[in-house]
Amino acid sequence: MTAAAVTSVRRRTPRATSAVPLNAARLLRVELRRNTMPLMLPLIAALFWFDSYRPSTGTSPLYGLRTYWNMGQGHTILDFGPFVAGVAAWMGSRDGRRGLADLVTATTRPRWAAQLATWAATALWAVAAYLVFVGVMFAWYAHQGVAGTPPWWWVAVGVAAVTAFSAVGFAIGAYWPSRFAAPVAAFGGFLVMFLSFQTGFSHRSGWALILPTNSNGSFDGSAQTDAGIFYPWLPDLPIARILFLAGIAVAALGLTGLAARAGGPWLRRAAALVTLAGVALAGSAVRMVSTAQESAQGVVIPALHDAANDAPITYAPACGRAAGVPVCVNPAYRRYLPDVTAALTPVLAEVSGLPGAPTRASQVAASYPSGGDGPPQPISFGSHPPVLRLQLGLLNTPGPCGGCAGPVATTSYEAQMRLLFAHAFVGAGSGTGSPVQQAVQAALLRAAGIPFAAQPGLIAGTENFPESGPGAATGPVYAAAQRLAAGPAAARHDWLAAHLAALRADRLTLQDLP
Amino acid sequence: MTTAGLRRPAPGNVPPPAAGTRRGRAAAGWRLARLYLVSRRAPMALVLLAGLGALLWAALHWHWNVAGGPAARQFIPLTIETGAAAVIAVTTHGPFGEPERAAGRWLPWLRLGVTMALTAIAFGVLAAGAAAGGMPGGTVALLRNLGGMIGIGLLSAVVFGGAFGWIGPMAYLLIAEGALAHRSATPWVWPTRPPHDRGGAICACLVIVAGLVLITVRGPREPGREPGPAS
Numbered sequence: 001m002t003a004a005a006v007t008s009v010r011r012r013t014p015r016a017t018s019a020v021p022l023n024a025a026r027l028l029r030v031e032l033r034r035n036t037m038p039l040m041l042p043l044i045a046a047l048f049w050f051d052s053y054r055p056s057t058g059t060s061p062l063y064g065l066r067t068y069w070n071m072g073q074g075h076t077i078l079d080f081g082p083f084v085a086g087v088a089a090w091m092g093s094r095d096g097r098r099g100l101a102d103l104v105t106a107t108t109r110p111r112w113a114a115q116l117a118t119w120a121a122t123a124l125w126a127v128a129a130y131l132v133f134v135g136v137m138f139a140w141y142a143h144q145g146v147a148g149t150p151p152w153w154w155v156a157v158g159v160a161a162v163t164a165f166s167a168v169g170f171a172i173g174a175y176w177p178s179r180f181a182a183p184v185a186a187f188g189g190f191l192v193m194f195l196s197f198q199t200g201f202s203h204r205s206g207w208a209l210i211l212p213t214n215s216n217g218s219f220d221g222s223a224q225t226d227a228g229i230f231y232p233w234l235p236d237l238p239i240a241r242i243l244f245l246a247g248i249a250v251a252a253l254g255l256t257g258l259a260a261r262a263g264g265p266w267l268r269r270a271a272a273l274v275t276l277a278g279v280a281l282a283g284s285a286v287r288m289v290s291t292a293q294e295s296a297q298g299v300v301i302p303a304l305h306d307a308a309n310d311a312p313i314t315y316a317p318a319c320g321r322a323a324g325v326p327v328c329v330n331p332a333y334r335r336y337l338p339d340v341t342a343a344l345t346p347v348l349a350e351v352s353g354l355p356g357a358p359t360r361a362s363q364v365a366a367s368y369p370s371g372g373d374g375p376p377q378p379i380s381f382g383s384h385p386p387v388l389r390l391q392l393g394l395l396n397t398p399g400p401c402g403g404c405a406g407p408v409a410t411t412s413y414e415a416q417m418r419l420l421f422a423h424a425f426v427g428a429g430s431g432t433g434s435p436v437q438q439a440v441q442a443a444l445l446r447a448a449g450i451p452f453a454a455q456p457g458l459i460a461g462t463e464n465f466p467e468s469g470p471g472a473a474t475g476p477v478y479a480a481a482q483r484l485a486a487g488p489a490a491a492r493h494d495w496l497a498a499h500l501a502a503l504r505a506d507r508l509t510l511q512d513l514p
Numbered sequence: 515m516t517t518a519g520l521r522r523p524a525p526g527n528v529p530p531p532a533a534g535t536r537r538g539r540a541a542a543g544w545r546l547a548r549l550y551l552v553s554r555r556a557p558m559a560l561v562l563l564a565g566l567g568a569l570l571w572a573a574l575h576w577h578w579n580v581a582g583g584p585a586a587r588q589f590i591p592l593t594i595e596t597g598a599a600a601v602i603a604v605t606t607h608g609p610f611g612e613p614e615r616a617a618g619r620w621l622p623w624l625r626l627g628v629t630m631a632l633t634a635i636a637f638g639v640l641a642a643g644a645a646a647g648g649m650p651g652g653t654v655a656l657l658r659n660l661g662g663m664i665g666i667g668l669l670s671a672v673v674f675g676g677a678f679g680w681i682g683p684m685a686y687l688l689i690a691e692g693a694l695a696h697r698s699a700t701p702w703v704w705p706t707r708p709p710h711d712r713g714g715a716i717c718a719c720l721v722i723v724a725g726l727v728l729i730t731v732r733g734p735r736e737p738g739r740e741p742g743p744a745s
Contacts, residue, residue, distance in 0.1 A: 183600040
């Protein structure tokens with residue numbers, strides 16, 4: 001052998017860097033083909049239809065309400081997550097269950113890389129299925145004419161959650177190659193989700209907002225009904241949750257690389273760093289969400305908030321007329337415009353021409369007062385010029401109603417609107433009002449076609465209405481109201497014209513009524 | 515060295531008694547049952563069932579209740595009952611497949627006996643866990659819900675294979691959760707019914723009887739794509 005021959009033997013061959021991603025892609029393709037996840041998808045599809053889609057159809061066709069159950073309360077995650085965790089655990093435990101761990105450890109590719117390919121295939125199937133199922137659901141909503149903007153950020157939270165469940169399940173399977181790994185991972189998923197419900201329902205602020213099932217504040221059925229209609233869905237909380245779930249996923253995947261068989265020392269050190277990075281990411285998200293504040297449009301996290309998201313959505317209002325007064329609503333509420341005008345016509349006719357009577361009625365975004373001064377009033381008066389402000393999002397609209405005893409009847413909706421109008425007109429504000437304000441309110445309702453006997457039930461059944469109003473249709477309040485209602489409409493009109501300012505300022509007594 | 519040395523039993527191994535005698539048959543039966551239990555990972559199942567009992571005790575003791583009324587209070591106990599049913603369903607998975615079916619004359623009886631024994635143990639363990647107090651529906655509801663769930667697990671094992679027997683109880687948990695949240699009350703979703711409800715009890719009984727019969731007669735579905743020694 002000559003020196004030249006030695007040189008030729010020792011010459012370094014060029015590194016085939018392009019072959020690495022190619023091989024990885026091949027491995028991923030093989031794992032995609034041999035994955036158990038597709039076999040689970042028909043069952044998940046059925047559960048998704050039963051648990052996420054079906055209950056949502058019992059709500060008003062507004063995205064805030066339609067998606068309150070499946071996105072806000074995280075039921076799409078509940079339908080996917082535990083099953084994905086179970087299947088991922090099954091896939092993660094595959095080599096160990098088959099007694100192939102030593103064999104695959106001896107291959108050229110580090111075991112951690114091969115495991116990541118198996119996990120990636122499982123996660124890809126799960127995430128793709130999640131996006132397809134949610135996409136089909138939203139497409140069907142669009143076909144049904146659901147108004148507003150879909151909560152895309154919350155879909156991204158679902159994707160992150162499915163990924164996190166797959167990573168945690170995979171780690172369980174990788175460390176515990178047992179037939180029980182899959183049911184234990186799925187059971188753990190359900191338990192975590194239900195405990196998340198337990199904490200989420202009772203904690204309106206603080207760290208618990210990070211839980212994917214917590215619908216308080218940022219996805220509240222009332223406060224957020226108008227998200228995606230009057231103002232965009234705030235992405236602050238979804239971003240924090242995505243960071244949290246991504247941190248969990250990264251930490252779980254890092255853990256799978258810590259085992260002695262995972263690879264060389266460098267690879268295991270890298271896995272340790274990845275694990276720490278995941279923990280830090282999840283911890284940072286929890287710390288960020290602890291600084292969250294509830295605004296009228298949802299949860300604001302100062303570190304993540306973008307002021308551009310506070311800009312309202314521009315729209316051309318849909319308008320009608322009630323007793324000659326223009327009534328305008330957001331186009332998303334167009335289908336309820338006839339009900340609103342029909343509800344307001346008799347009460348507007350009753351106060352027409354009075355000083356302080358509204359010259360127009362406009363829908364405004366539903367929002368909770370941040371100060372917590374009593375329940376928000378769906379109907380209020382703005383002055384100069386007097387405008388009737390309608391927060392229709394705070395009312396249960398006619399038709400199907402999620403969480404109610406049954407569908408809301410149009411007559412019931414109209415009666416509630418009239419009650420809220422009369423209550424706002426006499427200046428009772430967020431409280432029950434003084435006796436004379438209650439009496440005038442009762443008389444106005446009587447003139448609008450609601451008998452005295454029906455009014456206590458109406459008051460009790462109206463959402464957000466101060467509950468401690470007159471109990472039964474008896475007593476001095478109703479006696480005075482009957483006196484006022486018994487007179488001619490012109491006399492009642494004249495009395496109101498003369499005393500409306502004093503009535504609203506609460507300077508009258510029941511004896512001042514005619 | 516002679517070949518006699520090679521045939522010597524390993525230390526601690528008792529040579530099997532002569533076949534034919536009553537003692538011999540009993541020893542062979544015990545050995546068969548022990549091997550069956552080990553092959554089905556029954557010891558690990560017992561550990562998991564004990565853990566679930568402890569978890570139920572902790573949940574009831576520390577009031578891990580989902581807010582939302584009496585129906586919501588069932589979620590955590592029902593999840594734990596589902597876990598027990600899933601564990602029992604997964605124990606039906608056999609690692610040997612066709613050879614075992616061909617040679618195992620006592621296999622159906624072993625399946626029935628072990629499943630019933632594990633069911634009884636699961637009920638006992640969970641009832642002990644429920645001693646912490648506040649179990650929604652009491653032990654009657656526990657027996658009905660657990661029995662029905664195990665039946666679903668066994669049916670699931672027959673359809674999907676023993677290793678995937680956990681799917682059925684978990685899916686049923688989601689259906690029950692949705693039914694509880696939306697106040698549905700069909701007897702086929704028995705957790706939504708009162709503890710002494712006859713319809714719910716009948717449905718749960720039908721399901722567990724069907725599950726026991728099918729798992730005894732047919733056994734779990736043998737997966738064709740899981741060759742090699744399973745765990």
